[in-house]
Amino acid sequence: MNTSDKLSQWLSQLQAMSSATWAARSAIAGAGLVALVLPGVQSWDQMDAIPLAGAFLLVACVMLPDSLAALLFLATICVGWLMRAPNDLSWDLVLTGIALLVVHLASAFAGQMPSYAVAGRQVLRKWLLPATIAILLGPVVAVAAALVRDAAVRGSLVVTVAALIAATGAVWYASGSSMGESGN
Amino acid sequence: MSWRPTHAQVRAVSLAAVLLLIAVLGRRPDMAVLGLPLAFVAAWGRYLRPHEEPVLESELDADVLFEGQATTYRLKVSEALDPDIDLVVMSLVRTPWFRYDPPQAAVAESVADGAVTVEVGVRSERWGLRQLEHPTVIATSVLGGYRVQVKAAEALAVSTLPLRDGFEAVDAVPRPAGLVGLHRSRRPGEGTELAGVRPFRTGDRLRRINWKVSARTRELHVTSTWSDRDTEVVILLDTGAEVGISEGIDGRSSSLDTAVRAAASIAEHYLRHGDRVRLIDTGTAAGGVRAGSGRAHLRRILDVLVHADRRGRQQDEYQLARRHRIRSDSLVLVLSPLLRQGILGYIVTLVHSGCTVIAVDTLPPDVADVIDLEQHDARTWPLAWRLRLLERRAELDRLGDLGVPTVGWRGAGTLDEVLRDAARVSAAPRMRS
Numbered sequence: 001m002n003t004s005d006k007l008s009q010w011l012s013q014l015q016a017m018s019s020a021t022w023a024a025r026s027a028i029a030g031a032g033l034v035a036l037v038l039p040g041v042q043s044w045d046q047m048d049a050i051p052l053a054g055a056f057l058l059v060a061c062v063m064l065p066d067s068l069a070a071l072l073f074l075a076t077i078c079v080g081w082l083m084r085a086p087n088d089l090s091w092d093l094v095l096t097g098i099a100l101l102v103v104h105l106a107s108a109f110a111g112q113m114p115s116y117a118v119a120g121r122q123v124l125r126k127w128l129l130p131a132t133i134a135i136l137l138g139p140v141v142a143v144a145a146a147l148v149r150d151a152a153v154r155g156s157l158v159v160t161v162a163a164l165i166a167a168t169g170a171v172w173y174a175s176g177s178s179m180g181e182s183g184n
Numbered sequence: 185m186s187w188r189p190t191h192a193q194v195r196a197v198s199l200a201a202v203l204l205l206i207a208v209l210g211r212r213p214d215m216a217v218l219g220l221p222l223a224f225v226a227a228w229g230r231y232l233r234p235h236e237e238p239v240l241e242s243e244l245d246a247d248v249l250f251e252g253q254a255t256t257y258r259l260k261v262s263e264a265l266d267p268d269i270d271l272v273v274m275s276l277v278r279t280p281w282f283r284y285d286p287p288q289a290a291v292a293e294s295v296a297d298g299a300v301t302v303e304v305g306v307r308s309e310r311w312g313l314r315q316l317e318h319p320t321v322i323a324t325s326v327l328g329g330y331r332v333q334v335k336a337a338e339a340l341a342v343s344t345l346p347l348r349d350g351f352e353a354v355d356a357v358p359r360p361a362g363l364v365g366l367h368r369s370r371r372p373g374e375g376t377e378l379a380g381v382r383p384f385r386t387g388d389r390l391r392r393i394n395w396k397v398s399a400r401t402r403e404l405h406v407t408s409t410w411s412d413r414d415t416e417v418v419i420l421l422d423t424g425a426e427v428g429i430s431e432g433i434d435g436r437s438s439s440l441d442t443a444v445r446a447a448a449s450i451a452e453h454y455l456r457h458g459d460r461v462r463l464i465d466t467g468t469a470a471g472g473v474r475a476g477s478g479r480a481h482l483r484r485i486l487d488v489l490v491h492a493d494r495r496g497r498q499q500d501e502y503q504l505a506r507r508h509r510i511r512s513d514s515l516v517l518v519l520s521p522l523l524r525q526g527i528l529g530y531i532v533t534l535v536h537s538g539c540t541v542i543a544v545d546t547l548p549p550d551v552a553d554v555i556d557l558e559q560h561d562a563r564t565w566p567l568a569w570r571l572r573l574l575e576r577r578a579e580l581d582r583l584g585d586l587g588v589p590t591v592g593w594r595g596a597g598t599l600d601e602v603l604r605d606a607a608r609v610s611a612a613p614r615m616r617s
């Protein structure tokens with residue numbers, strides 16, 4: 001298949017894109033744009049490379065949702081916050097977190113079917129509860145962290161170790177032993 | 185194949201791990217705000233990871249269709265489905281001469297109550313026997329965390345019969361073997377001679393219903409008649425060349441398309457009227473069918489016509505004359521683009537043996553405009569065709585001089601005029617030499 005064939009096939013698939021795929025990819029684009037723009041309007045000075053790399057990765061993410069592009073996009077935005085942002089909890093951070101989560105979920109949804117596949121609304125039935133909880137988790141964690149910080153809790157070493165163990169346990173469980181297996 | 189983590193699951197796990205690690209070690213609560221929702225999504229996906237691979241089976245509502253008819257390709261779970269499976273996505277590889285609904289033949293269905301059925305409409309657009317390609321089936325878990333490619337279901341074949349338009353011709357047959365009054369026809373069919381009263385069968389005309397008997401027996405009965413005539417109709421199908429472009433039932437037809445569809449329509453018409461119909465293939469692609477009558481015989485002819493698109497060795501006029509002996513009182517309908525010398529020579533042989541021959545021209549009218557620019561010269565190709573068509577016109581005129589009328593296929597009514605002429609000629613008094 002030469003380039004023109006691939007291009008025409010891609011165009012025909014674009015033409016035949018289902019409404020579910022349109023919605024998912026629009027969500028990726030919209031939420032990705034929010035995640036890109038929000039750090040740019042902050043008072044701290046963002047690295048110049050972040051918007052450029054982010055924009056390129058966002059386009060790749062919309063085109064190829066079932067690829068590493070989404071991981072790299074999320075990582076880029078997080079690196080932008082990590083490198084320059086002050087260690088502060090703000091509503092912009094919460095919004096960015098929600099936007100990143102939406103990019104992740106929409107990419108996961110769009111990546112599980114071909115762009116031209118027809119899907120009804122009921123395919124999102126099992127997604128609503130975990131997605132809602134995950135979206136609410138960001139603000140809750142932010143508020144809780146702000147409260148703990150202002151309360152100046154003692155014994156922060158114990159809290160840090162406990163959080164580290166909990167985070168490791170959660171990640172270990174989420175990754176599952178199957179990650180490294182070749183199959184049954 | 186087993187359930188594998190998707191890019192989404194790997195993304196959620198790795199990002200959550202890194203962000204939470206930085207949050208805890210670097211005392212950065214902002215990273216926890218970004219990482220904890222992802223960790224939750226990853227844990228949810230892991231918790232609801234399916235373990236059983238779904239076993240799916242495919243089926244078609246109907247594996248024998250007429251051209252233009254549609255059926256449903258259905259993918260079903262054969263056993264209990266793992267409740268943690270969220271979505272089953274089926275994508276059929278599109279096969280030529282089939283149109284799908286949805287057009288890209290890909291459907292995603294969510295699992296509800298441990299069951300899922302994925303359906304795709306399939307419309308057959310050209311006669312023939314074809315296999316539908318294996319579908320690609322993928323099952324995914326909740327939040328797209330894990331996926332498995334399900335083993336392909338067995339390939340299913342669809343046989344498309346070349347019969348669509350109702351063909352009608354006048355009842356005039358040059359030399360009917362059975363005549364009402366003198367020699368009653370041996371076969372039931374359309375006629376006026378009473379054969380009996382029998383229960384209604386699918387396909388019977390409503391006007392044949394015997395209401396008195398039906399009312400008495402409380403079951404539909406029809407009055408059956410003997411056929412008014414009983415002629416052997418020989419359909420000679422030229423499978424030697426396919427000229428023109430075939431675009432299926434809704435587009436342009438090649439010469440072979442027209443010939444096959446015409447053969448099916450003519451056979452259906454004459455069999456409905458109680459005649460005996462025989463099919464002869466000039467090659468070995470379709471094979472032939474011996475003379476016979478009735479509905480089962482129509483099905484035999486249609487089943488043979490389905491294979492006419494295969495390339496077969498063609499027979500010359502001598503081989504045709506030797507292998508296919510045709511009774512002199514038969515009505516022979518030649519379905520051909522009339523381009524090969526072999527078929528023209530065989531027609532002459534049939535005329536000399538006393539058969540009534542009618543040539544049905546299946547050559548597409550726009551044949552000179554069909555140009556393959558990779559193989560043909562755009563300037564000389566139409567000119568070459570014009571010359572060939574002039575030669576062909578002269579050959580058809582010579583056939584006309586021998587008493588072989590040539591008509592183009594137009595569906596119903598195509599043969600009316602030539603059949604009337606042939607009946608008139610055969611009924612006229614003959615001069616003995």
